[in-house]
Amino acid sequence: MFFRWLKPYMPRSLYGRAAMILILPVVLLQLVVSFGLVTRHFQGVTEQMTRTVAREVQLVMAALEAQDRTPEALPVVLEELDMSVTYPETLSTQDTRVWYDFSAIIVTRDFKKFVPETSAVELAQNRKVFLHLALPTGPAVLSFERGRVSASNSHQLFVNMVFFGAVLTFVAYLYLRNQLRPIKRLAAASEAFGRGRSVPYAPGGAVEVRAAGSAFLDMRSRIERQMEQRTLLLSGVSHDLRTPLTRFRLGLSLLDDEDREPLEKDVDEMQRMLDAFLDFARGVYEDDSETIDPIELIQSIVDDFQRSGAQVSLYETDGTGEVALRPETVRRAIENLVGNAIRYANRAEVSVQINDRYVRVRVEDDGPGIPPEDREEAVKPFARLEPGRNQNRGMGVGLGLSIAADVARAHGGVLRLKQSERLGGLCADLVLGK
Structure with missing residues (x-):
């Protein structure tokens, strides 16, 4: 609960999460240990070097104080210690350093501790140290190289840490990619099967991934057998029933018109039911994907309905472009949605939206619609709602919305039912993923 705010910032891909789990603790541990080691190491080295130079500074101060008695001693001491001295009129009392020079803090502190005559330490110019000294003989500024009071290669450990950390991270990435590749292949095969394509797949990788892959292959085989058996069963039943229906039509043709018409309506209703069963038996995977223009497909469907009266x-189109779809199954789904709309309403309008992620086909009507509590039930196979919706135009067999929902799922999308804001009836959104 406390760390829930971090969730939006966490990686979503398997690569990112695995890399974070493997690399982040190692990097953090390395940074903490390295920072502690570097801090202690270079702090101790800087203190020792500063103390040594402080003793040399005291020797120069003694030579300055004895300059009246032994003037030749000061040049010799400065030359041997590689230092120089100037005599300003006033001394600075303000310590200066570069903001990122943390070792300068230690140098300034130790000089003021071991050389009480120090009034200020300048460490921000040309890699030199300027030591302002308030001596009994007068003010003096002693200068020498910065490398004498602090290590000059303090960055070396950080450079090595970053370089070898990058190399090891790259090696870990290669190993991680090889380990995750079988999982990605399994995910791709599962997604393809969910869209109705059976792509070649062989289990590989770690033992657990191989077990998951083998289970997926077994599951895919069982589902394919069940789909084939269902298709054969319903197709056989539908085919066998067409023969007696044909005999009924021939027999009815011999009757008078008054007696024949109601019976022919019953036979036509049975024919529509058989066609719906056959469409449901075929499923949504009978045709292959093709790159088509969805607007042209939907325009042809609308034209077919208009020719039938x-x-x-086609109310509105938004976007253009060709999309890889299964044209026959998509046509069947849209025809079912439009057929339901004109069965339960007076008019229907179709809208199309195409963008980079999906294709949305919206079918709206001015009928009674479907109550929110019944919409989930309406998309189930063979589901029929209350008779008041049919307006004496036939109830159908309850497969239209179910087939449309299957087509949407097969294309990585969804079928949404809601109330139409424009027409007041049902609004069915068939969303097809790209």
């Missing part, structure tokens, strides 16, 4: 129109 239905009040259907």
